[in-house]
Amino acid sequence: MAFVDLHLHSRFSDGTYAPEELAAQARRYGLAAIALTDHDSVEGCPRTAQACEALGIEFIVGVELTAEQEGNELHILGYCFDMENPRLLTEIARFQAVRQNRICEMVGKLNQLKVPLAAEAVFALANCRAPGRPHVARALVAAGLCRNLDEAFDRFLKKNRPAWVPKFKMSGEKAIELIHQAGGVAVLAHPGLNRTDEIIPVMVEAGIDGLECFHTKHSPATTEIYLELADRFHLLVTGGSDCHGLNKGKPLIGTVKVPYQHVEKLKERAAQIRTDAALRQLIVMRVDS
Ligand code: AMP
Ligand code: FE
Ligand code: FE
Ligand code: ZN
Numbered sequence: 001m002a003f004v005d006l007h008l009h010s011r012f013s014d015g016t017y018a019p020e021e022l023a024a025q026a027r028r029y030g031l032a033a034i035a036l037t038d039h040d041s042v043e044g045c046p047r048t049a050q051a052c053e054a055l056g057i058e059f060i061v062g063v064e065l066t067a068e069q070e071g072n073e074l075h076i077l078g079y080c081f082d083m084e085n086p087r088l089l090t091e092i093a094r095f096q097a098v099r100q101n102r103i104c105e106m107v108g109k110l111n112q113l114k115v116p117l118a119a120e121a122v123f124a125l126a127n128c129r130a131p132g133r134p135h136v137a138r139a140l141v142a143a144g145l146c147r148n149l150d151e152a153f154d155r156f157l158k159k160n161r162p163a164w165v166p167k168f169k170m171s172g173e174k175a176i177e178l179i180h181q182a183g184g185v186a187v188l189a190h191p192g193l194n195r196t197d198e199i200i201p202v203m204v205e206a207g208i209d210g211l212e213c214f215h216t217k218h219s220p221a222t223t224e225i226y227l228e229l230a231d232r233f234h235l236l237v238t239g240g241s242d243c244h245g246l247n248k249g250k251p252l253i254g255t256v257k258v259p260y261q262h263v264e265k266l267k268e269r270a271a272q273i274r275t276d277a278a279l280r281q282l283i284v285m286r287v288d289s
Contacts, residue, residue, distance in 0.1 A: 002032035002260035005253055006060065007077065007189070007212065007240025010036055011127070012044035013064075014134040016245030019044050022253070023051035029254030033058035033263050035079060035240070037189075040066055040095040041130035042083050060263065064189060065178070066095070068169035069202065072195050074188070076175040077212060077238070080270035081184025088182040091170070096129040098168050103131050109163040110136075110156060115145055133157045133164075134244075172199070173206040180207065183274045185266055187238050190215045192222040197229070204233050209269055214239020214258050236269060237262050 009015030010022055015038070017025065026034045034057060036048045045061050052059035061083050067074045081088065100123075107119040117139060125142065126135035137152035146152040156163035170178075176186040187210035188194075188203050200211070213226040214237075230237050239262070241252035 003030070003257045004033040004035075004058075004260055004263050005029075005031055005240045005243070005256060006033075006035040006062065006079070006238050006258060006263070006266075007037050007064075007215070007242045007256075008034055008253060009038055009064075009242070009244045010044040010048065011245070013038035013041050013128065013130045014132050014244055017243075017251075019048035020051045021245075022048060023055050023057060025251060025253045026052070026057050027055045031057060031254070032260050033060060035060035035062035037062040037064040037077055037240070039064050039075075039130055039132065040092055040099065041128065042089075042092065043129050045083055058263070060266070061184075063092070063179075065175040066167065066169050067172045067175040069172045069199055072199070073169065074172050074175075074194060074199065074203075075190065076172060076179070076208075077187040077189045078175075078179035078182070078184045079187065079238075079266055081179055081182035085182035088178055091178055093129075095168075095170075099130050099132060102165050102167055103136065105165045106133070106136050106157070106163050109165065110140075113156075113162055115140070115156070115163075117143055117145060136163075172203055172208075176203070176206050176208055180273060181277075183270065183277065185209045185236065185269045185273065187212055187236065190217060190242065191226055191229075192218040200229060200233070204235070208235065209273075210236030210238050210266070212239055213237045214256050216241050216252050216256055236265050238266065 049059040063078045065076045067076050103122050104119050110117050122135050122139040125139050137149045140146040140152040179186040186208050189212050211226050211230045239258040241256040243252040
């Protein structure tokens, strides 16, 4: 039986692995396919695709968009979209700018607290377009200003701690629409980590295609609940380890085993989304002419 991991982060967001290391790890665990799902970024996708191809692993283009619904943060996964879709790239660039400005604001707050961290140190360490709090935490440790990442988060960076800065987010509906118009499939990430399941019917109404039922932080009972909900709402099933490399102890890649059949269904849905879009385009052209 072939297995896949559809939720992985690289050093192009808050993971530690380079694309080549991710592909090598996927090979080590005998995975048939992987998707890269960096937060608000597709920067690592071309290199990961190349590295996977060299090792005979199927690569699925992915992203994890930060969204919000009624004040709660939601993560929407996108798969199989056109990596060069102009609207998607424009929106992602906007969110990356927000993330970069937020780094400067967090460093400003740290400086006010007499913690002498330089924004340049964070950007140099992050070396990617979608920096976040983990990079600030790592820079604090590297500069000897905190003993470890937990201390950095506990003292400064957790929600409502003195250097925390909220992040502007798009609505869940907008994230779904953005992925669809780029020809991709939209999936609600780790529903078991969200504050409420009431969001699921709202997302179904907004056109969500799937639920991430398998996830490192879902217990077997939680997984069962979401498999049932996916069935009830006729949603695709996806899953992955949400591996961030060595950020949080051992790597998680290979620990969540998702059967390959779910990738087949994912690709079928993506093909359907594209056919529907092409048909709509045709109708618009006929109406116009
Ligand atoms: P951001 O998107 O910049 O708000 O950062 C969110 C990321 O920070 C998450 O994806 C985690 O990787 C990491 N993170 C959040 N809270 C903690 C924590 N308490 N300790 C370590 N890492 C954390
Ligand atoms: Fe993360
Ligand atoms: Fe997430
Ligand atoms: Zn993730």
